[in-house]
Amino acid sequence: MSIKVIFAASEAAPFCKTGGLADVAGALPQALTSLGAEVTLLLPYYRAVAESGEVVEPTGIKFEVPVGRRIIECELFRTDSGGVDVYFLKRDEYFDRSELYGTASSGDYFDNLERYTFFSRGIFEAAKALKISPDIIHSNDWQTGLVSPYLKDTYGKDPVFSKTSSVFTVHNLAYQGIFDASLYHVLNLPRRHFGLAGLEFFDQICLLKAGLAYSDAITTVSPTYAKEIRTKRLGFGHDGILKFRKDELHGILNGVDQTVWDPASDKALPFNYSADKVSGKKSCKAALLNEFSMKKTRAPLVGMISRLVDQKGFDLIRKSIDDIMSLGISIVLLGSGEKRYEDFFRGLVTAYPGRVGVKIGYDEALAHRIEAGADIFLMPSRFEPCGLNQMYSLRYGTIPVVHATGGLNDSIRDIREPDANGFKFKGLNGKKLVDKLAEAVIFYSNKPAWAALVKRAMSDDHSWQASARKYLSLYEKLEELLHKK
Ligand code: ADP
Ligand code: GLC
Numbered sequence: 344m345s346i347k348v349i350f351a352a353s354e355a356a357p358f359c360k361t362g363g364l365a366d367v368a369g370a371l372p373q374a375l376t377s378l379g380a381e382v383t384l385l386l387p388y389y390r391a392v393a394e395s396g397e398v399v400e401p402t403g404i405k406f407e408v409p410v411g412r413r414i415i416e417c418e419l420f421r422t423d424s425g426g427v428d429v430y431f432l433k434r435d436e437y438f439d440r441s442e443l444y445g446t447a448s449s450g451d452y453f454d455n456l457e458r459y460t461f462f463s464r465g466i467f468e469a470a471k472a473l474k475i476s477p478d479i480i481h482s483n484d485w486q487t488g489l490v491s492p493y494l495k496d497t498y499g500k501d502p503v504f505s506k507t508s509s510v511f512t513v514h515n516l517a518y519q520g521i522f523d524a525s526l527y528h529v530l531n532l533p534r535r536h537f538g539l540a541g542l543e544f545f546d547q548i549c550l551l552k553a554g555l556a557y558s559d560a561i562t563t564v565s566p567t568y569a570k571e572i573r574t575k576r577l578g579f580g581h582d583g584i585l586k587f588r589k590d591e592l593h594g595i596l597n598g599v600d601q602t603v604w605d606p607a608s609d610k611a612l613p614f615n616y617s618a619d620k621v622s623g624k625k626s627c628k629a630a631l632l633n634e635f636s637m638k639k640t641r642a643p644l645v646g647m648i649s650r651l652v653d654q655k656g657f658d659l660i661r662k663s664i665d666d667i668m669s670l671g672i673s674i675v676l677l678g679s680g681e682k683r684y685e686d687f688f689r690g691l692v693t694a695y696p697g698r699v700g701v702k703i704g705y706d707e708a709l710a711h712r713i714e715a716g717a718d719i720f721l722m723p724s725r726f727e728p729c730g731l732n733q734m735y736s737l738r739y740g741t742i743p744v745v746h747a748t749g750g751l752n753d754s755i756r757d758i759r760e761p762d763a764n765g766f767k768f769k770g771l772n773g774k775k776l777v778d779k780l781a782e783a784v785i786f787y788s789n790k791p792a793w794a795a796l797v798k799r800a801m802s803d804d805h806s807w808q809a810s811a812r813k814y815l816s817l818y819e820k821l822e823e824l825l826h827k828k
Pocket of ligand 2: 362363364367514515564597727728729730731750
């Protein structure tokens with residue numbers, strides 16, 4: 344009999360997205376389904392879902408979710424996404440808002456604890472209403488951190504969930520969902536869970552820690568990051584519990600949704616191309632330079648698509664920008680985030696006329712055009728749990744230059760290593776970054792060698808199949824353990 348999985352996430356492509364979690368939640372359930380698992384994806388019904396253009400329909404199913412002293416009614420909506428049943432928990436009071444988690448001007452929404460308590464508890468009520476008795480509930484990041492304590496405490500005794508194990512995936516340990524202890528009543532969990540072994544973190548409520556403490560298995564999105572988060576430097580205060588739970592912590596590298604990211608069929612591109620017929624890539628570069636009114640150039644075009652936050656290493660770029668530009672390159676950047684970085688990149692357009700193109704904002708189709716039109720993709724992240732753009736870049740023959748951390752370390756092999764697919768520097772400082780980028784620029788001038796590198800990068804296999812198989816065998820192991828009990 345196939346394994347039944349409920350996959351709970353706070354965002355998933357193509358319905359609602361702020362970052363890589365959405366790409367994973369959009370693709371992994373489909374990959375698991377193609378391997379024979381029976382997966383149901385549960386998401387909040389945000390305004391973005393209604394505006395996504397996807398056909399999402401009411402089911403007529405309603406149920407109630409206790410949140411603090413209130414009993415909140417929820418309505419289920421549904422669609423199918425690549426063979427996966429997707430259900431949306433609709434409660435406009437919580438989710439009919441302009442953004443998913445908060446706004447740039449006012450910060451996180453004031454009631455995020457209540458919103459994601461409702462969603463996490465709603466997962467169980469939805470499963471019951473849908474008559475799904477799951478073998479696995481797989482939750483992701485702090486927004487669904489409460490799923491595991493609810494399974495252990497509140498719903499584990501319910502026959503519907505008596506054979507259910509929990510998996511919690513950390514996509515980024517830096518985002519923790521921390522709330523004031525005075526709000527503990529919202530959760531309706533006994534007081535005993537607010538302790539060192541539970542969801543207390545420096546006298547506050549930490550939803551990420553709820554996932555870390557109560558899940559039967561913890562995964563994160565690359566093997567290197569699974570090691571890094573057990574250190575003081577990248578443990579963000581959770582290295583202790585992660586060391587303690589080392590045997591239940593697994594690093595599984597994300598994959599690429601090859602139907603969405605395929606230069607041979609990508610509708611967002613002005614020209615399509617493949618590893619065997621790569622000439623369209625040159626035309627994509629010319630079109631991209633033209634789109635940004637930049638000068639034609641024989642030098643490499645460096646692309647960046649990112650949230651503009653410290654994690655992504657923009658301070659290094661800012662400090663070293665003169666040395667970077669003295670390499671003769673041009674830059675196209677698409678991103679949004681911290682104002683100081685937005686201002687910095689806007690300023691570059693005038694500081695280096697014709698050589699820098701910048702779009703501040705979020706633009707899915709442009710992201711694809713940059714992946715295709717750039718020669719080099721720069722990703723000097725301070726830390727990177729997995730990172731997806733370096734893998735999209737490989738597929739589009741855009742050679743990544745990356746800092747050796749997390750998933751960047753696991754997916755990119757430096758030019759000096761056998762079977763290289765990119766450039767990778769160790770040691771996080773501006774000089775190392777500029778030296779590595781310089782190495783890539785020099786390599787670029789050797790046309791046959793660069794063409795061979797592009798071909799090799801494009802034939803790297805980062806499909807979801809291999810990773811989905813690892814999740815599946817983890818699910819099966821948990822099932823076996825439960826049956827032995
Ligand atoms: P993270 O989740 O930390 O932001 P990832 O590399 O895992 O980093 O995933 C980022 C995802 O978000 C990619 O699909 C990337 O193309 C997309 N993305 C980031 N910023 C933008 C933007 N401004 N416009 C369009 N897509 C973006
Ligand atoms: C997070 C991480 C990123 C990862 C993504 C999907 O947003 O910052 O590195 O690729 O989640 O797992």
